[in-house]
Amino acid sequence: MSRRAVRPRRWSVDAELWTMWTAFIALHVLFAWIAAWHPAVPYNDVTGVYRGWIDEAAAGRIPGIDAAFVYPVVALVPMALADLIGGHERYANAWMVVVLALNLLALGRLTLRGRERAGAARRRAIGWWWLAFTALLGPIAFGRIDAITAPLAILAILWLRSRPALAGALLTLGAWIKVWPAALFAAALVALRQRLRLVGAAVAVCAAVLVGVVAIGGAAALPNALSFVTEQTGRGLQVESTAASGFLLLAALGVEGYEVAFDQEILTMQISGPGTAAAAALLTPLMAVLVLALVALAWRAQRRGMGLGGRISALALGIVAAFIVANKVGSPQFIVWLGPAIVLGMLANGRRFGAIALIGLCAAALTQLVYPWYYWQIIEATPAGALTLLVRNLLVAALLVWSFERLRRGGRASA
Secondary structure, X not given: OOOOOOOOOOOOHHHHHHHHHHHHHHHHHHHHHHHHHOOOOOOHHHHHHHHHHHHHHHOOOOEOOOEOOOOOXXXXXXXXXXXXXXXXXXXXXXXXXXXHHHHHHHHHHHHOOOOOOOOHHHHHHHHHHHHHHHHHHHHHHOOOOHHHHHHHHHHHHHHOOOOHHHHHHHHXXXXXXXXXHHHHHHHHHHHOOOHHHHHHHHHHHHHHHHHHHHHHHOHHHHHXXXXXXXXXXXXXXXXXXXXXXXXXXXXXXXXXXXXXXEEOOOOEEEEEOOOHHHHHHHHHHHHHHHXXXXXXHHHHHHHOOOOHHHHHHHHHHHHHXXXXXXXXXXXXXXXXXXXXXXXXXXXXHHHHHHHHHXXXXXXXXXXXHHHHHOHHHHHOOOHHHHHHHHHHHHHHHHHHHXXXXXXXXXXXXXX
């Protein structure tokens, strides 16, 4: 009599979640440790710039209230919270506590709610993707203000269909910390039917922020609260930006006239040389054109019958990619923005978004190579550094091109 083959027991959901959560927490600890000794000082913005702004606020000169500010004024809230938790001496550790708490809140909403419902396995797979994306992105995924907005954006995405007002409020709050969640808000505004709820929540959040500004600094503080809109208009071309890639490659090949130098006012590495100023001047209008074109294609795709999932995911990814590609800044933490946009795409499209998710992972891995591990190769314009950065930026540009093509073909049978 033949024996029946013994089938291995499936990995239980509890074991999978326990492993995922443990790995996610360990990831925060690992990169906090790396940041403590790495010569590139990956958390220098946190320990130097952010803490310095909080020191200024404690001294009576609040950025965004009493003086112009490079970020929206609500960015001071998580910075002040870290100071409240850890004080001056343990500010970086406290910052990581704040980031970890927000990330775990988003991961919990993604993986724990409705574990037995349809789609739970997909959400757990997306949780693993987010873990891999964060690990490949490295310290920059935690050591910038963008680390605060990413989990807020993911929470908003998870509430878009069921609680659009709450999602709109979270995206608006995120945009008052760092502008980029406005890209996801714009995509939701175009694609969803509950537009009035989104707009109402956004107006309420904006009103609350501005009332708070006036209550602290009076009406005279309003221009400073809105100064982030124009604070960086006069800056040059940051060396990591997409538009700088060609110039950096020319510098790496020894073409004369190109130089990478540190800007003391903006606190970034910028590239100068023939054509860089003109490229920087063209980027802001180019960004506006790209966003408007994406929105127009999304409206047309809707009229031609393209489904909500495909439409909102392509539009959200396209606007986020446009914010990165047509940006004179191009800091490595901008790749953090891709995470929530790809999470939205995977939630809406499942495995059909697999190639996009893979490109996101590759872009994250190359970003960690660029910063912090081999940043010296970028600022010294070596061929290896210039080529690595070029490939990373081309991957992001490919996501933008894919979004345009997906919306252009939307609603067709072949799509």
